[in-house]
Structure formats: structure tokens, C-alpha cells
Amino acid sequence: MVRMLAVTNWFEAVGTIPFLMPLTDAAALDPEHFSALPPDQVILCVTRAMCADTMAREKLHDLQARGFRIMLDWLPQRGEQIGDLDCLFGLDCNAGVPLGAVDWLHKSAGPHLAQRIADPTGFDQCRVAGFGWFSGSYPLHCSSIMPRHDGSSRTRLLKLLGLVARDAESRELETLLKQDPALSYQLIKLVNSAAFAHSAEITSFNQAINLLGRRQLQRWLQLLLYSRQQDNGEFSPLLSRAALRASLMEAFCRHSGGSREQQDRAFMTGIFSLLDVLFAMPLADIVKPLNLADDVLAALLERSGRLGQLLTLTAHAAGDCALPSPDALLAGEVASEVASEIASEIASDIDPNTYWHSVAQACRWAIQVSREA
Secondary structure (H helix, E strand, C coil): CHHHHHHHCHHHHHCCCCEEEECCCHHHHCHHHHCCCCHHHEEEEECHHHHHCHHHHHHHHHHHHCCCEEEECCCCCCCCCCCCCCEEEEEECCCCCCCCHHHHHHHCCCCCEEEEECCHHHHHHHHHHCCCEEEECHHHHHHHCCCCCCHHHHHHHHHHHHHHHCCCCHHHHHHHHCCCHHHHHHHHHHHCCHHHCCCCCCCCHHHHHHHHCHHHHHHHHHHHHHHCCCCCCCCCHHHHHHHHHHHHHHHHHHHCCCCHHHHHHHHHHHHHCCHHHHHCCCHHHHHHHHCCCHHHHHHHHHCCHHHHHHHHHHHHHHCCCCCCECCEEEHHHHCCHHHHHHHHHHCCCCCHHHHHHHHHHHHHHHHHHHHHC
16 A cells, blocks of 8 residues: 555645555554655554554554554443554444444544445434544435525536537527526636636626636536535535546546547546436436437446446446545545456556556545535
């Protein structure tokens, strides 16, 4: 794992996002293994057996003194020795908040991690209990309690995507944009952002569309489907998931020799692969009016074709639990050995280093999208 971090320049790619490093063997606590790691960005996830070992506990104490944080995946029992380690907690919350967890969570500054959260109800319970980081399959069930925004607004977004897909004239896009004040405002705000800095004064939606460009407009609308769904102002758990899938699909397609057009279709496949969860509707009904290419439809509806294979790889690479919040990154869930094996089977032209580089860059982009949403 340390080699993977070095090869991919992981910390340079994801910035200051903490990296959770699972350790299961006391031999892994050799100080030399950590000399090249930034202590403020690494959290060591240790086992109960390691903390029970006096020598291992001393090494953990030394690492903590150097700035590494320690995370436990269990709650210490009365009389159990963990020394004077000041620990975070990363607990299995699949069956709800563990008994006695709240007291321990308040004894440490945190943030603490709730793992394997199964549904939105469990997420709410964990948040109230004092957890600050969250992971699990709960975003894939969020449609059951997620606030529904204006249905006509959703329809306009889908219509806009359909118009862009068939390269409609700008005046058609402009007409539809004028029907949605919030969407119009967000478009002008985006074009005026630092990323599209220019000196000309924007005098029309047509000008804004041309300044943004069709390719960027399409991607912005795709992401907006997810970010607008959370009209209560809270972070959308599906946004980062969809953004990660889209970025990974594009990267895998690029590294396997795909053209720019093929990369765009790969990105679209990734971003649309969770629309059924978002809208709680059959995916076939949602994508029908979008005039999508046949290979995109085959990948989305049947997981077939080259894009279907890459989508399978992407789903495993993302672990379907990646990026639980824009402020935490879980090494074990962002990618796994299983995903690496699938990469070699499905995309033999994606070598391990390329695979991990793609994961790191996709995580960075998904985090950025989530924070700016």
C-alpha cells in the first residue's frame, strides 16, 4: 500500500484529504515504513490485537507523537489496555449505532467514522450520535427519503441534455433555460467563475452557452442532476458517487486507447449509471428521451459492450462505498485488490500503476465537484 501511495503521488493528487491505512500486523509498524508519509494526512487503523501487544502499543504511541492519528474499529471494554493513545473510532454501524458508542465518541475530538451504513435512517442515527465521517451503501437507497425537488425542473434538465446530445441550436437551449430562473442563474454564475474567466460582459444566455462550450455544458448539466436533487442545502451523497464513476470511466477509456468522443461517452455512462437511484424510476424510462448512443444504452441497461465492461470495473474500483463525504477518503473502499484483478481481466491494457493513478485523479475531481456543488 505504501508503494501504491508513492507510485501514484496520492497525497499530491487528493490534497489534504485524510487517508485511512488499515494495519493488521505489528510488523507493519516499522518506523521506516512511514518515513515517506505525511503524518497529518494518514490515519492508522489498527486491530484490537495490536493494541493489546505492549511493544506494538509503544510503536503506535511513537507514531502518534510524530503526528499520525490512530483509529480503532472497536470500543474498548472496562480495564482494556490501550495505553495513553488518543484514538478516533471507525465503527461498524450496519446494525445501527453500537451500544455505548456515544460516550466514547464524545471522549475524543474526532472526527469518527461510521462504517457500513445500510440506509438513510442509519445515516441519520449515526450523525446524531456524533460521527463525522460516513461510509456504506446508504447513498444507493437515498431516494426513499430524499426531498423531491420540482418535477418540472427535473424535466427541463433532461430535455436540455437531450437537446445538447442532438446538437440542437443555441436558441432552443436558451428558450428552455429561460423557463428555469435558478438554472439560468447557475449557468451565468458558472461562466463568470474563475475557471471561465474572461473580460467580455455577458449579455445573453446564448453568449454564456457559447463561452462555456457544448462539451462543458453537457457535463455541467449531467452533474447538476445530482446536486439539484438535494434542495434542502445538504450534501448530496450521490453526487460524489456519480462524479467518481464518471471520472473513472473517462480515465479507463482514455488509458485503453479511446478517442475523445469515446471518452465523453464513457463519462456520460458513469454519470448516468445512478439515475435510477436518484429518481427512483427504471433507468430505461429516464434515459429514453436523452437520445443516447447505442453503446451507452447497452452499458447502462445491460452492462454489455466495452463501456459495460468498463462500468463493471468502475463500480468495483469505487467500491460502491467511496467518498462518504467530501472530507474523508477510505483507502479500503476507494479501490481494492478485487478491483485490480477485474482490471486485469476486463481491461488488460490498464496496468496497475495506471489503474491507481486513475483512481487517485478521479477521487480528487469528485471531491472538488462535491465541495463546489
